[in-house]
Amino acid sequence: MQRTIRNLARLAALGAAFAAAVEVAQAADLPVYTKAPPSAESFNPWMIRLRVLGVLPDAGGSTVNVAGVPTLSSPNSGLSISNQAVPELDISYFFTKNIAAELILGVTRHSISGTGSLASLPIGKTTLLPPTLTLQYHFDNFGAFKPYIGAGVNYTVFFNNSAANTPAAIVGPPAIVATTTALHVSNQWGGAVQFGFDYMLDRHWGLNVDVKKLWLRPDYSATVSGLPVTGTAHIDPWLVGGGVTYKF
Structure with missing residues (x-):
């Protein structure tokens, strides 16, 4: 058992x-x-913006030299260059989340006239193509508000120059009736600085405000009533823009 x-x-x-x-x-x-980890948001380096851009030249300091007429070549003679508002496109490429390069593309047309001894003398019009490339630092520790600063270079192409070819009385003595013909403005390199911000509404769309200062001082020449006129135009514009951002 x-x-x-x-x-x-x-x-x-x-x-x-x-x-x-x-x-x-x-x-x-x-x-x-096991529960899969949340997928990491992919980093796309491209951004574009469409802005309305105000181009505000600062022509103080421009020089005017009229051959054989010292009175008109005096320090009291200068240039006035009109403001302009245009649409503008910029393309940005982010090397990292903070470092980017920006290229702006836009075309503006400006009227040029005399000041001082050349007051009331219309000189003509010129069209500017001012591509500007800047290297930027973007601050990303403020949430949706993303400020940035930058600096770079500008190369401005002047084309479609047209002299006023309109008779105008200019200051004497003696008073002179003058006509401007044969306007030419040289292409020019210049420096640029900028600051601005994007306010992102979601992952892709945002609002942008941007301010740039360009140092742009091309040489120009013209003929005023048969006399050669030369000088340097201190355009030095402020570029003030606002518009829409799209981040890919």
Whole structure:
């Protein structure tokens, strides 16, 4: 009897061990499911902006030299260059989340007239293509508000120059009726600095305000009533813009 009981105990122990081994084997075969980590938001380096741009020249310091007429070449003679508002596109490429390069593209047309001894003399009009490339630092620790600063270079192409070719009386003595013809403005390199900010409404869309200062001082020439006129135009414009940002 005791032997039978011992045999039954051994069988029970073997059965329990076998059942445990089967359970472990089954557990090893079952796939393990874990919650996937949230996908990281991909970084796209491209941004574009469409702005309305105010071009505000600062022509103080422009020089005017009229051959053979010292009175008109005096320090009191200068240039006035009209303000302009135009649409403008810029393209930005982010090397990192903070460092970017920006290229602005736009075309403006300005009227040029005399000041001082040349007051009331219309000189003409010129069209500017001023592509400007800046390297920027973007601050990203203010949430949706993302200010930036930058500096770079500008190369302005002047084309479609047209002299006023309109007779006008200019200050004497003696008073002279003058007509400007053959206007030419040279292309010019210049420096640029900027500051601005984007306010992002969501991941892609935002609002932008941007201010740039360009140092732009091209040489020009014209003919006034048969006399050659030369000088340097201190355009030095402020570029003040506002518009829409799209981040890819």
